[in-house]
Amino acid sequence: MLSEIDDICQKIDRMDFVQFVRNSRERDPLSSLLILFGFICIGFVVASVIQLGLMAGAIMNESDGNFDLEALNGGMSSLMNSRSDWWLLIIMQGLSSIVLFILTALAYWRWVERKTVADFNSRPVPAVPVFLFVFVLQLTSLPFNSYLASINENIQLPAWLESVLREMERSASQLTEFMAKSDTYFQLSVSVLVMGVIAGIGEELIFRGIVLRKLLKGLNNEHAAVWLSAIIFSAIHFQFYGFFPRVMLGALFGYLYVWTGNIWVPIAAHIFNNTLAVILFHLIHKGVVSPELEKMDTIPMPWVVASTLAFIILLYTFYNREKGRQINV
Numbered sequence: 433m434l435s436e437i438d439d440i441c442q443k444i445d446r447m448d449f450v451q452f453v454r455n456s457r458e459r460d461p462l463s464s465l466l467i468l469f470g471f472i473c474i475g476f477v478v479a480s481v482i483q484l485g486l487m488a489g490a491i492m493n494e495s496d497g498n499f500d501l502e503a504l505n506g507g508m509s510s511l512m513n514s515r516s517d518w519w520l521l522i523i524m525q526g527l528s529s530i531v532l533f534i535l536t537a538l539a540y541w542r543w544v545e546r547k548t549v550a551d552f553n554s555r556p557v558p559a560v561p562v563f564l565f566v567f568v569l570q571l572t573s574l575p576f577n578s579y580l581a582s583i584n585e586n587i588q589l590p591a592w593l594e595s596v597l598r599e600m601e602r603s604a605s606q607l608t609e610f611m612a613k614s615d616t617y618f619q620l621s622v623s624v625l626v627m628g629v630i631a632g633i634g635e636e637l638i639f640r641g642i643v644l645r646k647l648l649k650g651l652n653n654e655h656a657a658v659w660l661s662a663i664i665f666s667a668i669h670f671q672f673y674g675f676f677p678r679v680m681l682g683a684l685f686g687y688l689y690v691w692t693g694n695i696w697v698p699i700a701a702h703i704f705n706n707t708l709a710v711i712l713f714h715l716i717h718k719g720v721v722s723p724e725l726e727k728m729d730t731i732p733m734p735w736v737v738a739s740t741l742a743f744i745i746l747l748y749t750f751y752n753r754e755k756g757r758q759i760n761v
Contacts, residue, residue, distance in 0.1 A: 448554075448693075449554045449555070449689070449690050449691070449692075449693035450648055450654050450690060452554035452693065453554075453645055453648045453649050454648070454649055456551075456649070458545050458547070458649075459544065459545060460649075460650070461646040461647065461649050461650030462650070464544070464545075464642075464646045465643065465646055467540065467544055468540050468544075468638075468642055468643070468646075471536050471539060471540045471544075472532070472536055472638075474536075475531050475532040475533075475535065475536035476532055478531050478532075479527070479528040479531040479532045482524070482527050482528065482531065483524050483527075483528055486520060486523065486524050486527075487520075487524070518610070518611065518614075518615075518619070521607075521610065521611055522611050522619075522622055522623065522626050525611060525626055525627070526625070526626040526630055529626065529630045529631050529634050530630060530634065532634070533631075533633075533634025533635055533637065533638050534630070534633055534634040534637060536638070537634065537637035537638045537641060537642060538637070540642065541637075541641075541642065552637075552641045552645075552694075552695040553693060553694045553695055553696075554693035554694075555692065555693035555694050555757075556694065557694055557696050558692055558694060558697060562692070562697070563697070563700050565746070565750060566688060566697060566700065566701050566704075566750075567700075567701075567704050568746065569684075569743065569746045569747060569750060570684075570701060570704060570705060572739050572740075572742045572743040572746060573680075573684065573739075573740075573743045574739070575731050575735060575736040575739040575740065576680075576736060576739065576740040576743065577677045577680055577681065578677075578731065578736075579731075579736050580676050580677045580680060581674060581676075581677045583676070584672075584673055584674065584675060584676045584677060585673050587673075597672045597673065598673070600670055600671065600672075601671050601672065601673045601674070604669075604670070604671050605671075608627075608713075609713055611623060611626075611627065612627060612709065612710045612713035612714065612717075613713050613714065613716070613717035614714050614717070615717075620710070620711070620714050623710045623714070624707050624710050624711075627706055627709075627710050628703050628706040628707035628710055629703050629707075631702075631706055632699055632700075632702035632703035632705075632706055633699055633702075633703070635665070635702060636685065636689075636695060636698050636699040636702050637695070637699075639661055639664065639665040639668075639682065639685075640661065640685055640686060640689045640695065640698050641689075641695050643661045643664060643665075644657060644658065644661040644686050644689060644690075647660055647661055648690070654690060657686075658683055658686035658687055658690060659679075659683055659686075661682065661686055662678075662679045662680075662681075662682030662683040662685075662686055663679055663682075665678065665679075665682035665685075666678035666679045666681075666682055681705065684701070685698040685701055685702055686698070687747075687751075688701055691750070691751055691754040691755065692754055
């Protein structure tokens with residue numbers, strides 16, 4: 433009996449993730465995504481109420497108990513005039529991410545699909561060297577993603593549309609940079625927790641753990657599912673001038689999930705990516721590195737080509753390694 437159980441566990445450990453998803457008993461993709469969208473809308477309302485409550489309380493506290501409607505209408509931008517408001521904004525961001533992504537994903541997964549967190553995975557958590565390999569893989573992709581970002585940045589659009597998109601980009605970037613530019617190491621740790629860990633876990637549970645999974649179940653082509661989920665992931669950020677690099681990033685996270693069969697791999701990759709960005713903004717804020725390093729525009733093209741080739745080779749190696757551990761069951 434024990435040998436039979438052990439044999440089953442070994443087969444599950446090597447199971448093809450796409451086959452695992454398609455064999456899984458759960459709701460059909462279309463109704464699932466519609467219900468998930470409803471959960472996200474509810475989460476958005478709850479997160480917005482929390483944000484408004486915290487903002488209103490902070491504004492009343494700063495104005496000796498008087499309610500300043502004009503300041504409230506200014507939204508988060510009204511709280512970026514002073515570094516003293518940093519703590520309020522980072523707490524608001526953390527709570528919003530927990531409600532909108534983590535709790536929403538887990539609520540849908542438990543109440544609609546009747547599944548546990550373990551059901552996100554077809555295989556156990558990989559060994560530490562696998563995660564280290566993934567981090568190196570991401571580092572080699574940075575120059576190409578930066579090059580892609582510069583192309584995205586220079587796309588010409590109709591003047592009226594470009595004006596709207598640039599303003600959206602400016603507002604989002606301004607808020608992100610304000611929260612990422614920490615003054616102390618403790619603030620840096622909190623920034624990493626909120627913008628790296630919480631955001632990484634929440635977004636991966638939604639976009640890879642549920643959205644990609646449903647697309648894999650509904651589409652015959654796993655590559656179409658990965659790229660479509662990456663497009664949705666990028667579009668939901670409402671930042672056109674970072675759209676294509678974010679699509680590439682989302683696709684990488686998607687393939688990591690499909691190939692390893694474990695949600696903690698793309699979660700770790702997402703956390704690593706966000707943490708690098710937070711640390712970079714911190715170093716820029718402290719004057720340790722030049723602001724020009726953020727876009728990596730000064731990297732010579734030969735280095736971009738070399739790092740891209742290294743990325744492709746490492747990605748192919750990782751793919752072969754993971755596929756070699758899988759069998760059909």
